[in-house]
Amino acid sequence: MKASVIISTYNAEAWLEKVLFGFNVQTEKDFEIIIADDGSGPKTKVLIDQMKSMISNPIIHVWHEDNGFQKTQILNKAILSANSDYLIFTDGDCIPRNDFIAVHLDYREKGYFLSGGYFKLPMSVSKVITQEDITLQRCFDVKWLIQHGLQKSYKNIKISSSKFKSKILNAITPTNASWNGHNASGWKNDLIAVNGFNEEMQYGGEDRELGERLFNMKLKSKQIRYSAICIHLDHSRGYVNEEALKKNKTIRKFTKMNKIVRSPNGIDSNA
Template sequence: MSNEKPESIGVVVTTYNSPDWLHKVLVGYECQTDTDFKVLIADDGSDQSTAAVVEQFKKAGKLNIQHFWHEDKGFRKTIILNKVIAETDCDYLIFTDGDCIPRNDFIAVHRAEAGKGRFLSGGYVKLSMPVSERISDDDIQEQLIFSKNWLVRHGQPSSFKLSKLIRHKVWVAVLNSITPTKATWNGMNSSGWRQDLLSINGFDERMQYGGLDREMGERLLNKGIESKQIRYSAICLHLDHPRGYSKPEIWEFNNALRQKVKAENISWTDYGIVKSNDS
């Protein structure tokens, strides 16, 4: 296992018609201690209100932002993600969502933990809607929202899950090593080498909401790419939102596809970046 570090990092931020949440997330990226990265907005057909937020942050000049967009034809997250993978010049990609505010060491941790032949599986804390709505730019800039006491004081239910906010290095290492959660590819907080993603043909574009990220991670594992747990090291806060795009029949299709990938040790999809009928 090589500890070779990335030369160029891109943060792939998926979004769809959630400009207020995207604003908070981009403020979080303005606060990073490691500033050498690009923000790659993977926009699944949002209207002009999202474009306006992106332009606002471009003009502020703190972030290097590229906005990838396609027409709204329903849930096509995998397609816009594959477009980003295919067109970016970054050699290492961190994948997250436009409702996940990163802690200020988010980029630094992913860079430090990156290594050839592996992908990283980070952690997140799901916030309640009242807390999600309460968060201001100042709260993000001052990193108050990554304090357990601050969150609980503002209405977040207290639970063991808030232990992910611990920053003591020894405890973080212990918790990463003993967590029973597998190091899977999670769309909210995972990273890997662009070349590894190309080697499995990216995301399977037949998949809609429900396990699409896990499926790609399972193909990476089948390819021989290892996974590393950084659940307590790389942290983001997940803002609450409704999930109207979750449908039982789609879950059924996705689960069947994932079972086939596991049973047959499949690493390549014919429905990814390169289509089977491409020359």
């Protein structure tokens, strides 16, 4: 199996269903799906069980009880559940374009992790996207998106560029090639070497902190934000916590200053 796709989710069945439809039409078929479920209620399990009969790829549902925002913990459990040596991370609100997996696999290289981005949609557009729109890839057509409420903007080039232009934009973008939880990939052995995600951290930079430890381990990163495309469905963020954000900032500062590689509170607590 070429890749394991790890999708984080929490009580967002309508969005997760659309994301899974996106992975069902990938040009690259040789991958498994691992849903890292941070304590969703029974409706999410019902959806996943239904989707298992509709999607050709194997689906593994990794779940733990709801204890607030504990995404780092469930992601570490998902890493341990992966059957591939290459892991692609995204969120249950990001629909992948049909070449998403193929791009990640094409750019993968030992000694590197890959850094992608997403294209944000307003709620009005997020709601109207159907399974057919995903299957036919209409939801990645800028003209179609504008017809359904997307504002015209120079930012739309992110999903409208040709393969050649995408490579140029990847090279010249000022955006750092950091580890972004909604669109990033790396080798399982590298993630285990840094002890996975820091389970002390809640929402806010917890993915970037992992990337900073990968850099401390002398890995490099590749920018693929204009090549590996996914569209982000809008939603509220009730889990944002100012105290947790401050704590996360302190942890990241310590990681950078002290060149920390292995998290003291990481994946080994789940082994």
